[in-house]
Amino acid sequence: MLTESLFFPHGFPAFVRIIGMENRVYFGDNLAVLESLPSASVDLVYIDPPFNTGKVQGRTRIKTVRAETGQGDRVGFGGNEYKSVAVGSSAYGDIFDDFLAFLEPRLREAYRVLKHNGSLYFHIDYREVHYCKILLDNIFGRDHFLNEIIWAYDYGGRGKNRWPAKHDNILLYVKDIENYTFNWDEVERIPYMAPGLVSAEKRERGKFPTDVWWHTIVATNGKEKTGYPTQKPMGVLRRILQASANPGDVVLDFFAGSGTTGEAALERGCTFLLADNNPQAIAVMRERFAALGAAVEWITVEPPPVP
Numbered sequence: 001m002l003t004e005s006l007f008f009p010h011g012f013p014a015f016v017r018i019i020g021m022e023n024r025v026y027f028g029d030n031l032a033v034l035e036s037l038p039s040a041s042v043d044l045v046y047i048d049p050p051f052n053t054g055k056v057q058g059r060t061r062i063k064t065v066r067a068e069t070g071q072g073d074r075v076g077f078g079g080n081e082y083k084s085v086a087v088g089s090s091a092y093g094d095i096f097d098d099f100l101a102f103l104e105p106r107l108r109e110a111y112r113v114l115k116h117n118g119s120l121y122f123h124i125d126y127r128e129v130h131y132c133k134i135l136l137d138n139i140f141g142r143d144h145f146l147n148e149i150i151w152a153y154d155y156g157g158r159g160k161n162r163w164p165a166k167h168d169n170i171l172l173y174v175k176d177i178e179n180y181t182f183n184w185d186e187v188e189r190i191p192y193m194a195p196g197l198v199s200a201e202k203r204e205r206g207k208f209p210t211d212v213w214w215h216t217i218v219a220t221n222g223k224e225k226t227g228y229p230t231q232k233p234m235g236v237l238r239r240i241l242q243a244s245a246n247p248g249d250v251v252l253d254f255f256a257g258s259g260t261t262g263e264a265a266l267e268r269g270c271t272f273l274l275a276d277n278n279p280q281a282i283a284v285m286r287e288r289f290a291a292l293g294a295a296v297e298w299i300t301v302e303p304p305p306v307p
């Protein structure tokens with residue numbers, strides 16, 4: 001079997017990697033993971049870093065079980081009583097003293113590992129997007145910015161003292177503005193908002209989505225739900241991969257969380273490279289990819305020893 005030793009720039013062996021195209025999940029700090037990847041080896045990067053909200057992002061998984069008479073919190077068919085019990089929780093910190101200083105070396109590495117015709121989708125929220133846009137303009141070049149996608153949803157509380165913020169921002173950059181993947185014909189079409197104003201033929205075909213994507217969040221009781229906080233919907237990732245990846249491509253997500261990018265890559269016939277430093281994310285991905293019957297290599301990346 002062909003193997004290769006990988007080294008950090010400062011000379012410490014990271015781990016031994018089997019050469020070839022296989023799905024991989026790395027457990028460890030993503031900067032170390034990125035530094036171990038060869039230049040120009042990835043077709044598409046999607047990342048959804050922590051949003052720097054200053055909160056702990058957490059979610060408790062709930063299961064409904066049968067309860068003794070008088071002990072339940074709801075009554076079902078035939079008068080049976082049921083109650084909700086917590087079966088586990090996932091969490092990670094979402095605060096950085098200097099968010100941009102944390103992101104910059106990782107984004108520079110992401111640029112290095114992208115192929116010349118590769119694209120990067122950067123998912124962030126409205127409070128940080130402007131600072132991140134300037135950072136990405138510096139790395140990719142301002143004229144390599146293609147889109148700001150607004151992912152709009154309609155869920156959760158809303159105060160009465162401002163417009164309720166119900167969207168995330170996804171910035172799209174390409175490495176080579178003359179030559180990048182964009183599969184216009186392969187993106188699933190959506191219904192027209194005013195179907196009465198277009199021909200039957202157009203109505204039948206649906207319209208190409210714009211840069212505003214209406215899509216529900218992952219429902220707490222939906223099929224997709226893994227229980228991981230901030231899990232993104234398959235519909236959003238599916239659309240990104242339809243447009244910007246071809247079957248056989250290598251897709252990288254180094255803030256992988258529950259592994260949504262990995263599932264979308266499997267669906268598209270791509271190979272995925274995912275990284276996360278939270279053991280709960282790794283546990284969720286193990287369960288998710290096992291259920292999908294995916295072959296995955298699991299790699300732990302040790303931090304380099306302090307000199």
Ligand SMILES: C[S@@+](CC[C@H](N)C(=O)[O-])C[C@H]1O[C@@H](n2cnc3c(N)ncnc32)[C@H](O)[C@@H]1O
Nearest residue numbers: 029030048230231232255257258260276277278
């Ligand atoms: C917003 S979540 C990603 C959610 C993901 N898109 C999904 O659909 O489940 C961000 C993730 O980044 C991870 N993370 C934060 N800092 C990291 C680092 N330095 N290295 C690797 N992962 C990191 C967190 O553990 C968290 O799982």
